[in-house]
Amino acid sequence: MIKTLSVLFHNGRQFIPDVINASLKPPFRGRPIITNVKIDEKKAVELCPVGAISRNPFSIDLGKCVFCGECSIEFPEKIIFTQDYKLATNIRERLIIKEGEDIPITIDKSQIRPDIKKICKKSLKLREISAAGDNSAEWEMNASNNVQFDISRYGIEFVASPRHADGILITGPISQNMAKAVEICYDATPEPQIIILAGTDAISGGIFNGSRAICRDFIKNNHVDLYIPGNPPHPLTIINGLLNLID
Numbered sequence: 001m002i003k004t005l006s007v008l009f010h011n012g013r014q015f016i017p018d019v020i021n022a023s024l025k026p027p028f029r030g031r032p033i034i035t036n037v038k039i040d041e042k043k044a045v046e047l048c049p050v051g052a053i054s055r056n057p058f059s060i061d062l063g064k065c066v067f068c069g070e071c072s073i074e075f076p077e078k079i080i081f082t083q084d085y086k087l088a089t090n091i092r093e094r095l096i097i098k099e100g101e102d103i104p105i106t107i108d109k110s111q112i113r114p115d116i117k118k119i120c121k122k123s124l125k126l127r128e129i130s131a132a133g134d135n136s137a138e139w140e141m142n143a144s145n146n147v148q149f150d151i152s153r154y155g156i157e158f159v160a161s162p163r164h165a166d167g168i169l170i171t172g173p174i175s176q177n178m179a180k181a182v183e184i185c186y187d188a189t190p191e192p193q194i195i196i197l198a199g200t201d202a203i204s205g206g207i208f209n210g211s212r213a214i215c216r217d218f219i220k221n222n223h224v225d226l227y228i229p230g231n232p233p234h235p236l237t238i239i240n241g242l243l244n245l246i247d
């Protein structure tokens, strides 16, 4: 008995009791803030390996950003990465962070399909599809259900069959070889057939954007219900995004 208690005491409390108000520390990079400090913008654009930085207005697209941090190392007074992990939204344009703005990224609740609110409010089952992912976002999906984050306590689970799912969650840029498989899996899913893109690769193609080895037709032809940025996304980003989606 004493041994058991000492093990429990040693382990401490492992789960995060409040995943909505938990805080993260550097070096985690979350939502960036772009100040009005003047820099060589052309140099910043050229420095970004994935074309996430644009000019007029100066902005960073978190759907493309791989969070490498190069821009903030080169221009520390211009680009500051905060530890705000609430990055998920259902509006693609909200992932574009503009100069001089410090606006939290949120979900537009009026744009959530009524079926999702009605069917998934207390229980959300998702089939995860690794569409040529590099296993990083997939690991974070797994981590979101470990003892620390425990996403299943909110009724959110990843299931083995699309027939048992309310929708699909895609990781990876979707290679040519996986394009048909994504469609077949989606077609096998019953209503409301939610589509969630998790990670930079899934949202924009990431470092593979423009490669002829990937096929993004499925994303172009279907309505995306939730974008979860990150490279890979943090479990707190994933959990908060999904909780907001089902309200």
Ligand code: SF4
Binding pocket: 047, 048, 049, 050, 051, 052, 053, 060, 064, 065, 066, 067, 068, 069, 070, 071, 072
């Ligand atoms: S942190 Fe993002 S925006 Fe900055 S250089 Fe890396 S990929 Fe580009």
